[in-house]
Amino acid sequence: MEMETSVTYEPKRNSEIRVFESSDEISTDLAEYISQVSEISVKERGFFAIALSGGPLVNFLGKLCEAPYNKTLDWSKWYIFWSDERAVAKNHVESNYKLTKEGFLSKVPILNGHVYSINDNATVEDAATDYEFVIRQLVKVRTIGVSESNDCPKFDLILLNMGSDGHVASLFPNHPALELKDDWVTYITDSPQTPPERITFTLPVINSASNIAILATGDDKAKAVHLAISDSTEGPETPASLPARMVQPTDGKLVWFLDKAAASSLEGKNDASFEHHEY
Numbered sequence: 001m002e003m004e005t006s007v008t009y010e011p012k013r014n015s016e017i018r019v020f021e022s023s024d025e026i027s028t029d030l031a032e033y034i035s036q037v038s039e040i041s042v043k044e045r046g047f048f049a050i051a052l053s054g055g056p057l058v059n060f061l062g063k064l065c066e067a068p069y070n071k072t073l074d075w076s077k078w079y080i081f082w083s084d085e086r087a088v089a090k091n092h093v094e095s096n097y098k099l100t101k102e103g104f105l106s107k108v109p110i111l112n113g114h115v116y117s118i119n120d121n122a123t124v125e126d127a128a129t130d131y132e133f134v135i136r137q138l139v140k141v142r143t144i145g146v147s148e149s150n151d152c153p154k155f156d157l158i159l160l161n162m163g164s165d166g167h168v169a170s171l172f173p174n175h176p177a178l179e180l181k182d183d184w185v186t187y188i189t190d191s192p193q194t195p196p197e198r199i200t201f202t203l204p205v206i207n208s209a210s211n212i213a214i215l216a217t218g219d220d221k222a223k224a225v226h227l228a229i230s231d232s233t234e235g236p237e238t239p240a241s242l243p244a245r246m247v248q249p250t251d252g253k254l255v256w257f258l259d260k261a262a263a264s265s266l267e268g269k270n271d272a273s274f275e276h277h278e279y
């Protein structure tokens with residue numbers, strides 16, 4: 001069946017789509033969004049626990065390192081985690097930690113002791129077990145919140161970048177890791193993108209977050225954005241196990257940050273859905 005080139009979209013409950021002209025505009029709005037979520041979290045809980053992803057995501061955090069945010073945010077309350085990591089040394093060019101350190105952490109006054117990177121000195125299996133243990137300890141003392149419905153960690157914000165195949169974190173389409181219900185952190189050894197070994201949050205953890213943001217830019221993302229967001233379940237190209245489609249907050253809010261190219265297959269009759277909503 002031929003895929004539609006446009007779709008009328010009604011945002012689902014607790015979700016919002018923001019479409020921008022350029023990556024620069026996304027970066028500007030994302031900074032304001034993160035700032036607001038962090039302020040609310042610090043006010044309500046005394047902490048801001050944020051999980052980042054790797055790859056190009058850090059390129060969108062530039063504006064957050066600039067005025068006014070570099071001066072106004074309560075950085076001492078920030079706790080940093082990663083939703084996924086590639087199994088390489090921390091000084092390797094593919095390390096998500098290294099990318100984040102160079103592009104973000106080195107530019108803002110986040111305390112070193114609040115940065116929870118994934119162990120690069122263990123097997124992926126052990127690194128996943130270690131990371132889940134660390135998160136369990138931080139949930140016990142409520143540095144990370146807890147979901148009342150399933151006892152999962154309730155991160156204040158999880159930032160994800162979607163790949164053109166619809167993957168988020170290191171959860172890839174049709175991978176058995178998508179089925180995990182009890183694990184918080186898992187590992188894979190067969191990633192379709194290099195490196196093959198990775199550590200990743202599971203869907204229950206992602207979906208338990210208070211806030212989830214998914215970024216996608218470029219026309220190579222348009223099809224996956226359509227498949228992830230559209231209500232349609234018809235046709236062979238709407239896989240139920242598309243990871244980005246499985247991101248459905250149980251008790252939180254999901255915001256998509258798209259550029260026009262990534263949103264191009266969503267533009268339909270209901271253009272009002274695509275207005276830029278303030279958070």
Ligand SMILES: O=C(O)[C@H](O)[C@@H](O)[C@H](O)[C@H](O)COP(=O)(O)O
Pocket residue numbers: 054055056057086161162163164169193194217
């Ligand atoms: O871990 C990785 O191999 C990449 O970081 C990957 O997860 C990336 O986020 C997507 O491939 C989207 O990247 P683009 O937005 O550049 O397509």
